[in-house]
Amino acid sequence: MTTEVLKAPLVVEFPFTRSLGPVQSAFLTGLREQVVLGVRTTDGRTLVPPVEYDPVTADEIRDLVQVAPTGTVTTWAWNHAPRRGQPLDTPFAWVLVRLDGADTALLHALDAPGPDAVHTGMRVRIRWAAERSGAITDIACFEPDDSAIGGETGDHDGQFESMVTGIVAQARLDYTYSPGRAQTAYINALAERRIVGERCPSCRKVYVPPRGACPTCGVATAEQVEVGPGGTVTTFCIVNIKARNLDIEVPYVYAHIALDGADLALHGRIGGIPYDQVRMGLRVEPVWTEGGRYPDHYRPTGEPDADYETFKESL
Amino acid sequence: MTREIAVVAFAQTDHRRTSDELSEVEMLMPVLHEVLDATGLKTSDIGFTCSGSSDYLAGRAFSFTLALDGVGAWPPISESHVEMDGAWALYEAWTKLLTGDTDTALVYAYGKSSPGSVRDVLTRQLDPYYVAPLWPDSVALAALQAQALIDEGYTDEPALAAVAARSRADAQANSHAQLRGSVPHGEYVVHPLRTGDCPPIGDGAAAVILAAGDRARELCERPAWIRGIDHRIEAHSLGVRELTDSPSTRLAAEKAGAFERPVDTAELHAPFSSQEVVLRKALRLGDDVRVNPSGGALAANPIMAAGLVRIGEAAARIHRGESDRALAHATSGPCLQQNLVAVLEGEPRHAQ
Numbered sequence: 001m002t003t004e005v006l007k008a009p010l011v012v013e014f015p016f017t018r019s020l021g022p023v024q025s026a027f028l029t030g031l032r033e034q035v036v037l038g039v040r041t042t043d044g045r046t047l048v049p050p051v052e053y054d055p056v057t058a059d060e061i062r063d064l065v066q067v068a069p070t071g072t073v074t075t076w077a078w079n080h081a082p083r084r085g086q087p088l089d090t091p092f093a094w095v096l097v098r099l100d101g102a103d104t105a106l107l108h109a110l111d112a113p114g115p116d117a118v119h120t121g122m123r124v125r126i127r128w129a130a131e132r133s134g135a136i137t138d139i140a141c142f143e144p145d146d147s148a149i150g151g152e153t154g155d156h157d158g159q160f161e162s163m164v165t166g167i168v169a170q171a172r173l174d175y176t177y178s179p180g181r182a183q184t185a186y187i188n189a190l191a192e193r194r195i196v197g198e199r200c201p202s203c204r205k206v207y208v209p210p211r212g213a214c215p216t217c218g219v220a221t222a223e224q225v226e227v228g229p230g231g232t233v234t235t236f237c238i239v240n241i242k243a244r245n246l247d248i249e250v251p252y253v254y255a256h257i258a259l260d261g262a263d264l265a266l267h268g269r270i271g272g273i274p275y276d277q278v279r280m281g282l283r284v285e286p287v288w289t290e291g292g293r294y295p296d297h298y299r300p301t302g303e304p305d306a307d308y309e310t311f312k313e314s315l
Numbered sequence: 316m317t318r319e320i321a322v323v324a325f326a327q328t329d330h331r332r333t334s335d336e337l338s339e340v341e342m343l344m345p346v347l348h349e350v351l352d353a354t355g356l357k358t359s360d361i362g363f364t365c366s367g368s369s370d371y372l373a374g375r376a377f378s379f380t381l382a383l384d385g386v387g388a389w390p391p392i393s394e395s396h397v398e399m400d401g402a403w404a405l406y407e408a409w410t411k412l413l414t415g416d417t418d419t420a421l422v423y424a425y426g427k428s429s430p431g432s433v434r435d436v437l438t439r440q441l442d443p444y445y446v447a448p449l450w451p452d453s454v455a456l457a458a459l460q461a462q463a464l465i466d467e468g469y470t471d472e473p474a475l476a477a478v479a480a481r482s483r484a485d486a487q488a489n490s491h492a493q494l495r496g497s498v499p500h501g502e503y504v505v506h507p508l509r510t511g512d513c514p515p516i517g518d519g520a521a522a523v524i525l526a527a528g529d530r531a532r533e534l535c536e537r538p539a540w541i542r543g544i545d546h547r548i549e550a551h552s553l554g555v556r557e558l559t560d561s562p563s564t565r566l567a568a569e570k571a572g573a574f575e576r577p578v579d580t581a582e583l584h585a586p587f588s589s590q591e592v593v594l595r596k597a598l599r600l601g602d603d604v605r606v607n608p609s610g611g612a613l614a615a616n617p618i619m620a621a622g623l624v625r626i627g628e629a630a631a632r633i634h635r636g637e638s639d640r641a642l643a644h645a646t647s648g649p650c651l652q653q654n655l656v657a658v659l660e661g662e663p664r665h666a667q
Contacts, residue, residue, distance in 0.1 A: 085449075174431065212340055
């Protein structure tokens, strides 16, 4: 039997809030003020961008140096198809630039008409972003420049008015998620108001939801078994805090439910009964709402409670 | 005392552009069974299990826990995971075996690149303050390294094309490889790298069984003894590093004993043609060394498994009697930032 596996877009977005140490804080605040700072290592080299620990000796370093906004390309790569989030949306060169006064190179973008206009050793200058907040993107990009090596450099105490002490690093990744064969079969059956597990060929246990493998035996499962719809509450908790975007009155009960014929309890919300009357052994059944692809919750069937002996293995 | 530890079994999936009909554990399970069958071991016989994979590829937190279903993790097993290539999981398992706690270990690794955009996903491993906000993708960073090599006269575009062509030609003999035979050098992805210089994007998994001493001799006719293994890292910042060289690879190789005697085979984890140039130089490999007879990462590059595959391929050549002393290399991070080198040997064979 071949069924089309399910697929759906999955977007993972996260704004990481990051603190800056003294050196990174000085560097990023400096960019906001159009001042580029490096840090001097134990052996007297100047690192731009600066770090707090010497990459060779691991010594803590915080001796700041101002370097020039002009520099020399040490290597480059022509990017004819810019991707989301990159510094320029027209074709550009990625460059490593050794700023005048620095001994190491900074990665950024170079705005140039084409690859023929770029070469290692070419002179470039920072183009500042119109609006700057204390981030690496305060450098909009580099642009070609014909000035000689030099520019104003010197010691700097790294102190500015209202120091930037943190950044928010936005990230977004796009995926097409597929749950694989076993879970596709499970989700499709749910939409038909059936609950399908898979039996292990070795230990004969029925897993629901099935994930295609028996976690006890480490073998593939394939034999589908319809379980439920009735089941037994094996254990439960009372939820007192309202989750964001969830329209369920608190308190409510979330329970482990051993469906008839299954050897593993799944979990679901219990409705149709006051929260303080839910108990171990309560017999329940799934409730699908109109058009729902999966059970909205479980409700009591009205049967007598199950005997502890019948569900203790599923606890 | 030092225990002798060997790779006694290796298996890998066919590496494919997409495997979306399979969940990670469904993709992984056949290779787990293959290494267990090869040794006659059951999961309950394995003393230690270690895996490598990445949540960022899967787009889910703690994604490795789902794959544990494939190894029969109940009753509780002795288990660990690295958010890195499986070669580093093998390093951890090797360390565990050295302690004498156990005689066997199962190491596996898997990666499905197909659900996301691997060029974007890999930007999340970069320095989050100065680099990641610019979203330089993995091909762009490799291209900067390639241009530096060209500028220094270490290679040129035809030489890079030749590396790619040799890799895909060798992959003809590897039924698991994703890209085999004649592959056009193609258009520029990020200049100076063309499609042919870049690895295929794909899904795949690999597994290895390690065993110590006499246990290894029982489980395998010709164990691939790990004579040394070491891994080193370089500065995070690309602008601090000498991109045309790989001192971390050289140091790892030295500590692993790679330079004590010549090797006959090298399986190098060089996802980009230009990185093979760097690695050959760092490892001082002459033209007499067979480099990437499997086709290497240019023929199949399942992220998080490709490094473990290098160790497995090197070991399998020793198992088959095609190599006596092989070097295996794995990398992680942009522009060969982190490097692991293992030296594997088969016992001398009697003259026929």
